[in-house]
Amino acid sequence: MKKIDIYIEECVKHLPKKTREDVRKELKGEISEMVETHQSESLSEEEAIKVVLEELGDPKELSDRYLNKKSYLIGPQYYAMYKKVLRIVMTAVFIGLFVASLVNIIFNPLDIQEIIQSFVGIFNAELQVFAWVTLIFMLVERSENTENEPLEKLDVWTIKDLPKDMPTQKSSLIEGMFGSIFAIVALVLINFKIEVFGVYMFTNNRALDVVALFNEATIDQWLPWINAMLAIIIVGNLLKVASIKFSKKKEWFIIFLQAIATSIFVWVIVSFEIINPTIAQEISINNEALATMVDGLTSSIIWVIVFINIAEILYKSYKLLKV
Amino acid sequence: MCLTGGERMKENDSMVDGLVLELRRGLLILGVLSQLDQKEYGYSLIQKLQDKNFVIEAGTLYPLLRRLEKQELLDSTWDLVENRPRRYYQISKKGKEIYHSLKKEYMLLNETMLNLLQGEKS
Numbered sequence: 001m002k003k004i005d006i007y008i009e010e011c012v013k014h015l016p017k018k019t020r021e022d023v024r025k026e027l028k029g030e031i032s033e034m035v036e037t038h039q040s041e042s043l044s045e046e047e048a049i050k051v052v053l054e055e056l057g058d059p060k061e062l063s064d065r066y067l068n069k070k071s072y073l074i075g076p077q078y079y080a081m082y083k084k085v086l087r088i089v090m091t092a093v094f095i096g097l098f099v100a101s102l103v104n105i106i107f108n109p110l111d112i113q114e115i116i117q118s119f120v121g122i123f124n125a126e127l128q129v130f131a132w133v134t135l136i137f138m139l140v141e142r143s144e145n146t147e148n149e150p151l152e153k154l155d156v157w158t159i160k161d162l163p164k165d166m167p168t169q170k171s172s173l174i175e176g177m178f179g180s181i182f183a184i185v186a187l188v189l190i191n192f193k194i195e196v197f198g199v200y201m202f203t204n205n206r207a208l209d210v211v212a213l214f215n216e217a218t219i220d221q222w223l224p225w226i227n228a229m230l231a232i233i234i235v236g237n238l239l240k241v242a243s244i245k246f247s248k249k250k251e252w253f254i255i256f257l258q259a260i261a262t263s264i265f266v267w268v269i270v271s272f273e274i275i276n277p278t279i280a281q282e283i284s285i286n287n288e289a290l291a292t293m294v295d296g297l298t299s300s301i302i303w304v305i306v307f308i309n310i311a312e313i314l315y316k317s318y319k320l321l322k323v
Numbered sequence: 324m325c326l327t328g329g330e331r332m333k334e335n336d337s338m339v340d341g342l343v344l345e346l347r348r349g350l351l352i353l354g355v356l357s358q359l360d361q362k363e364y365g366y367s368l369i370q371k372l373q374d375k376n377f378v379i380e381a382g383t384l385y386p387l388l389r390r391l392e393k394q395e396l397l398d399s400t401w402d403l404v405e406n407r408p409r410r411y412y413q414i415s416k417k418g419k420e421i422y423h424s425l426k427k428e429y430m431l432l433n434e435t436m437l438n439l440l441q442g443e444k445s
Contacts (some may be wrong), residue, residue: 023389026365026410030385033366033407056382065386 002030003049010059015066023066031056069263074137081242082137087131088241092181093129096188103196106211110128175239190226194219198277199294203286211282217231222272229264232257248320255316262309269302328392349386350376356422359397362413388412396421 008027012020031052038048056062074082101118104110110118189196198210236257239250268274275298276282283292357369365385366407370377391397396418400411414422 019389025408027385029407030381031367033364033409034381051382055380059378062382062386069387172394246415275440302382323427 002140004028004035006108007031007053007056007059011066014060014063018143019066031057055257059314063072072141074134075141078137078141082133085238086136088177088180088238089133089184090126090129093125093188095181096185097125097192098195099185099196103193106208109194140173164276172240176237180234180241183237187227187230187234190214190223190230197285199290200288201283201286209286211279212276213279215276218274221266222274225264225268226274228269229261232254232261236261242314252317253321255313255320258309258316259313262306262313265309266306269306275299275302336443350429351383351393353422353425354379355384355387355391356414356425359412359414359418360438362411363439364409364411364417368412 005147006026008024008031011027012024015023034052034055035045035048038051040044043051072079092192101122104118105115147300194214194216195210195212199213200208200210203209236254239254239257279298280291283294339357341443354372355368358371358375361395363371365381368388369381369384385409386397392399392412397412398415399413402409402411
């Protein structure tokens with residue numbers, strides 16, 4: 001009888017608490033009945049239990065049937081998306097940290113132990129990214145409760161469900177992938193290795209010098225906004241990657257995110273002195289011509305970026321309105 | 324890779340087994356509902372169906388009964404028989420309505436299939 005109890009526990013342990021006791025009681029009654037029937041066909045108790053439990057099969061599968069679903073860590077409906085997101089985020093974090101480590105090695109001669117440490121750091125970061133992404137997808141999978149769903153979903157497809165336009169599959173996918181990798185790398189670097197952003201040049205005595213691009217004195221004021229902006233850009237790009245199926249709602253949401261990110265950017269450059277105010281003077285020590293160029297171009301480049309973004313938002317909205 | 328005659332036959336047999344299983348799966352609910360005019364517990368229903376050559380595994384039937392009850396197609400009651408609690412299931416009012424519609428659909432389908440298959444024969 002012990003085997004029967006173990007079998008039942010193995011089955012009900014995966015079920016929700018509220019149904020567990022009920023199923024336990026029912027299974028116990030049914031199995032006892034089945035065992036008795038087999039015993040009356042001249043089997044010993046042990047043999048009868050073996051036959052019955054093997055007839056019922058793997059307790060985990062029986063439990064899945066009670067739940068009316070297969071239990072996955074990450075089910076088939078999310079698996080493709082999970083793989084995509086994992087690949088992008090892991091690549092981006094790797095590139096970001098690798099570049100940061102490389103810069104560190106070039107500018108601060110490190111001993112071998114420190115070099116190894118920085119690579120171990122990359123490995124740990126990758127491990128964390130893997131764990132977090134998996135955990136998030138696992139929670140999403142768990143939150144889906146199909147227990148009460150009908151045996152089979154009969155979604156009626158109507159002509160309204162047909163995409164309004166040919167899907168812009170490849171280009172949108174590549175755009176989203178590059179966009180998210182770029183934004184994640186930027187996020188990592190700007191937070192952990194801001195000195196990477198700068199004007200690289202040789203000094204008069206042929207040593208490599210970097211003049212900081214950002215104004216680190218006011219970093220506390222603008223960094224949270226820039227982080228927020230990059231996070232929004234990452235979400236928008238991951239959305240493009242997650243589903244290449246055309247949906248008007250999704251496209252409007254992506255445009256909305258881009259508009260918010262652009263607004264934050266404009267607000268930050270107007271409100272804070274984000275660019276190193278002495279950049280031109282610092283460059284002019286080594287290179288007068290470059291200093292003049294940087295002085296004249298820095299602010300115009302920023303505004304060109306803003307205008308390109310605004311133009312893109314308007315163009316995309318116009319295209320979407322026409323659909 | 325070339326299969327021998329015996330291997331090919333074995334492969335075909337297992338394929339047919341799989342397809343038959345799929346065919347029967349669609350009929351389980353109809354078969355179960357048809358036999359629950361009177362209350363039955365899981366194992367008694369298995370035997371009742373088996374006596375009529377409708378084989379269903381216990382591991383498939385028990386969860387199915389609960390699911391049909393949750394969908395309000397069956398009513399259930401607990402009873403104590405020989406000191407053993409048994410959960411009895413019986414078709415509900417809603418279950419009867421669904422069953423009749425399902426039965427009608429099946430009859431039509433059966434007719435269509437017979438037409439198709441017999442047509443193929445001639």
